[in-house]
Amino acid sequence: MQLTDRELWGVIHGMGLGALFLLAFGGGLAGLWSLREGLVTPEGVEERTPRLLVGTWVMAIVAWLTVLVGTFIVYPWYRAKPPAGVTDLAAYPRVLLLSNPNTAQWHQFGMEWKEHVAWIAPLLATAVAFVVLYYGAQLIRHPEVRRALLVLFTLAFAAAAVAGLLGAFITKAAPVA
Amino acid sequence: MTTMGQPKPNGPAAAAILAAGIGVFVLGLMTTLAEASAALGNALTLVSSAGPLSGKVAVAVLADLVAWIVAGLAWRERDVAFNRAFGITLLLIAGGFLLTFPPFFDLFAAKG
Numbered sequence: 001m002q003l004t005d006r007e008l009w010g011v012i013h014g015m016g017l018g019a020l021f022l023l024a025f026g027g028g029l030a031g032l033w034s035l036r037e038g039l040v041t042p043e044g045v046e047e048r049t050p051r052l053l054v055g056t057w058v059m060a061i062v063a064w065l066t067v068l069v070g071t072f073i074v075y076p077w078y079r080a081k082p083p084a085g086v087t088d089l090a091a092y093p094r095v096l097l098l099s100n101p102n103t104a105q106w107h108q109f110g111m112e113w114k115e116h117v118a119w120i121a122p123l124l125a126t127a128v129a130f131v132v133l134y135y136g137a138q139l140i141r142h143p144e145v146r147r148a149l150l151v152l153f154t155l156a157f158a159a160a161a162v163a164g165l166l167g168a169f170i171t172k173a174a175p176v177a
Numbered sequence: 178m179t180t181m182g183q184p185k186p187n188g189p190a191a192a193a194i195l196a197a198g199i200g201v202f203v204l205g206l207m208t209t210l211a212e213a214s215a216a217l218g219n220a221l222t223l224v225s226s227a228g229p230l231s232g233k234v235a236v237a238v239l240a241d242l243v244a245w246i247v248a249g250l251a252w253r254e255r256d257v258a259f260n261r262a263f264g265i266t267l268l269l270i271a272g273g274f275l276l277t278f279p280p281f282f283d284l285f286a287a288k289g
Contacts, residue, residue, distance in 0.1 A: 071234065076226035109279050116208050116277035119234050120201050123241055124270070127197035131190045138181050145190055148263045152194065155270060 006077050006176050013074050014171065017066040018164055024062060025157045028055035028128075032150050035140050049137045053129075056153070060129040063122035063160060070118065070167075077176045078111070093174035106173045110166045118163035124156035188252025191262040195248055198266030198273075200241025205276025207233040213285040 003011065031052035034040065040048065082092045089096040097107040128149050132139060139146055211218040211229050221232025275281050 067234070071227055071230060072224065075230065079228060080226075112279040113277065115230055116204065116233070117274070119204055119237065120270070120273060120277075123197045123200040123204070123237070127193040130193045134189055134193075135185060138185055141181070141184065142187065142190075144259055144263075145187060148194060148259070148266075151267070152197070159274075 004177060006074075009069065009073050010171065010176050013066060013069045014164065014167055017062050017069070018160075021059060021062045021066065021160060024055050024059035025153070028052065028059055028153055029150070029157075031055055032132075032146060032153060035146055036143070037140055040140065045137050045140050049139075052139075053132055053136075056125070056129040056132045059153075059156070060122060060125040063125045063156065066160070067118050067122055071115070074176055075115065090177065093170070093176055096174045097170075103173050106170050110170050114163045114166040114170070117159050120159035121156045121163070124152045124159070128153045128156065186252075186254055186256045187259045188255040188257050189249055191257045191259050192245060192248035192252050194266050195262050195269075196241050196245035198269035199244040200237050201273035202269040202276070203240040203273075204233060204237035205273035207236050209276045209282040209285055212282045213287055215287050 031048055035045070035048065035052065077093075079094045080092055082089060082095055086092075089099060094107055094111070097103045097111075131145065131149055135142060135145065139149075207221065211221055211233060218229040221229040221236070223235055224231035
């Protein structure tokens with residue numbers, strides 16, 4: 001049982017950082033959802049704010065790490081072109097997918113959307129993390145801002161979920177190995 | 178509650194949120210424009226191993242940062258119409274999602 005360097009980076013990109021992202025999203029979403037006057041005492045706000053900060057910042061940082069690793073480490077292996085004369089395309093996932101009409105859409109739709117939509121997640125998650133840091137415990141006094149953060153946080157997760165799901169399917173069809 | 182201090186203006190929060198929307202929209206715009214123009218696609222290839230994607234994301238992040246700095250400075254100590262800024266942000270995000278969607282940007286793909 002062993003992993004090549006490429007498989008290891010694929011696991012870090014998709015499963016390691018992906019799992020952390022999911023955990024941070026759950027924590028951040030619960031924190032933002034319940035931060036409502038009438039539901040939380042002043043002491044409760046003080047107690048929850050650091051956890052909310054950690055959840056949102058971990059999600060933002062993990063989102064950046066995921067797209068940076070994906071774009072600049074894993075993606076170049078995916079899109080590499082085989083030298084002339086090479087017939088075994090297993091090490092060239094993009095070319096392998098495009099070589100068969102039954103799998104071409106995994107690249108033409110799946111990868112083309114995944115590689116772009118994934119970058120929406122860190123842009124939105126960073127704005128959410130900044131606003132939580134800016135307001136701190138005062139966020140409870142700004143319900144319109146809290147609602148906006150909930151929407152943006154969820155959109156960041158949705159973008160990452162689309163990218164993650166497509167990534168899992170593409171890896172199944174043509175792994176970076 | 179004594180630890181909350183003076184109420185803070187919402188300008189910096191609105192600036193961060195609007196800038197993120199601008200970043201998302203520019204990402205989508207670069208994606209569609211690079212599909213329509215091979216020359217732009219080549220120009221966006223900042224890192225050869227990652228291809229045009231490297232430039233698209235660099236331009237989007239730069240747009241986000243510049244918008245954040247400009248709006249952040251302009252709204253630093255102000256209360257702004259937050260719901261309006263957020264509404265514009267949602268439109269920009271929707272545009273960004275659409276412009277990164279392959280069936281949409283393929284409509285503008287350069288022929289040949």
